[in-house]
Amino acid sequence: xxxxxxxxxxxxxxxxxxxxxxxxxxxxxxxxxxxxxxxxxxxxxxxxxxxxxxxxxxxxxxxxxxxxxxxxxxxxxxxxxxxxxxxxxxxxxxxxxxxxxxxxxxxxxxxxxxxxxxxxxxxxxxxxxxxxxxxxxxxxxxxxxxxxxxxxxxxxxxxxxxxxxxxxxxxxxxxxxxxxxxxxxxxxxxxxxxxxxxxxxxxxxx
Amino acid sequence: xxxxxxxxxxxxxxxxxxxxxxxxxxxxxxxxxxxxxxxxxxxxxxxxxxxxxxxxxxxxxxxxxxxxxxxxxxxxxxxxxxxxxxxxxxxxxxxxxxxxxxxxxx
Numbered sequence: 001x002x003x004x005x006x007x008x009x010x011x012x013x014x015x016x017x018x019x020x021x022x023x024x025x026x027x028x029x030x031x032x033x034x035x036x037x038x039x040x041x042x043x044x045x046x047x048x049x050x051x052x053x054x055x056x057x058x059x060x061x062x063x064x065x066x067x068x069x070x071x072x073x074x075x076x077x078x079x080x081x082x083x084x085x086x087x088x089x090x091x092x093x094x095x096x097x098x099x100x101x102x103x104x105x106x107x108x109x110x111x112x113x114x115x116x117x118x119x120x121x122x123x124x125x126x127x128x129x130x131x132x133x134x135x136x137x138x139x140x141x142x143x144x145x146x147x148x149x150x151x152x153x154x155x156x157x158x159x160x161x162x163x164x165x166x167x168x169x170x171x172x173x174x175x176x177x178x179x180x181x182x183x184x185x186x187x188x189x190x191x192x193x194x195x196x197x198x199x200x201x202x203x204x205x206x
Numbered sequence: 207x208x209x210x211x212x213x214x215x216x217x218x219x220x221x222x223x224x225x226x227x228x229x230x231x232x233x234x235x236x237x238x239x240x241x242x243x244x245x246x247x248x249x250x251x252x253x254x255x256x257x258x259x260x261x262x263x264x265x266x267x268x269x270x271x272x273x274x275x276x277x278x279x280x281x282x283x284x285x286x287x288x289x290x291x292x293x294x295x296x297x298x299x300x301x302x303x304x305x306x307x308x309x310x311x312x
Contacts, residue, residue: 021279035283039290046294065238072234079269080227087220179271186269193234193261197254201241 030180034187037153041191044149045198048142052202059134060205061122068200071114072192075154078107079189082182089168089175097178101165104185108158115151119144139203146199153188160184226268233261 020028052058062068085100122143129144131137164181167173240253267273272280 021276021282023275023279031279031283035286035290038287042291042294065241069238073231076227076230076234079230079265080223083223083269084220087223183270186265189269190262190265193258193265194255196234197237197241197258198251201237201254202247202251204241206242 024176026176027180027183030183034183037187041146041149041194044146045194048146048198051138051142055136055138057135058203059132059136059139060203061125061127061132061134061139062200062204065201065204067114067118068196071111071118072196074107074111074114075189075192078104078111079186081107082185085165086175086178086182089178094169097175098165098169101161101168101178105158105161105165108154108161108185112151112154112158115147115154119147143199146195150188150191150195153191157181157185157188222268226264229264230261233257233264 023031081100081104085097085104088094088096088100126133127140127143129140132140160181164173164177168175168178237254237257240250240257243250243253245253266283272283
């Protein structure tokens with residue numbers, strides 16, 4: 001046995017140690033990203049709460065809940081379609097998994113379009129990053145920052161859904177990749193569950 | 207070891223996912239109902255936050271399959287996330303101080 005063989009053997013012995021928590025490495029990496037991203041969103045929402053609580057003339061510009069309710073419904077439903085995609089992938093139904101993944105991407109696009117429509121409506125009413133007709137200018141900065149960060153995540157998720165879906169169909173990715181992408185997509189959904197009450201519902205004009 | 211929970215995923219029918227989805231829809235609807243209740247902003251905030259936490263827990267446990275992972279991993283995620291979230295609450299005292307315009311020492 002050569003020195004090289006001994007070295008390789010040594011390395012392989014080291015690599016046989018199981019991954020942390022007995023979770024596949026890619027999946028653990030996604031969970032760590034999700035935990036880190038949770039901190040990002042939590043910091044934004046806590047900073048938003050800090051500003052809202054400390055500013056007496058905080059605007060309440062939202063007159064209806066139709067749009068935000070529709071956005072919530074679309075995003076929650078997209079989580080269910082993502083689960084259907086994973087179930088199909090686990091069952092070896094490639095066509096089904098691809099179809100459900102693309103339906104999830106379409107729901108993400110619908111959510112993004114509804115979001116943009118809402119933004120344009122607020123901009124039409126005179127809201128910018130630094131001023132608005134209703135009260136403190138801080139509202140625009142915090143609203144666009146938080147919802148913009150979430151919209152960025154949705155957009156990235158849609159792109160990832162399309163890429164992973166196509167590569168899964170082509171045989172380059174497997175069901176594990178669909179599952180890992182699903183974790184990200186559900187996380188985007190979880191974040192929205194906090195954005196809706198804190199940013200929208202607490203600022204309804206009564 | 208491609209996945210530790212593959213068998214659990216296969217055995218899970220659509221029924222449980224659909225049930226959790228309907229619960230999440232109902233809870234989201236509850237948040238909208240709370241928004242139109244005639245209560246002060248503080249009560250509204252706490253009620254909505256409680257509902258949002260329940261929603262997030264349901265989604266993490268069942269949609270993200272945290273429930274079927276190793277218990278040690280579940281505890282790792284829970285303790286780490288909750289610890290960080292709690293740690294971020296230090297700023298509230300200062301926010302209230304700004305609101306009432308009182309020095310921090312008072």
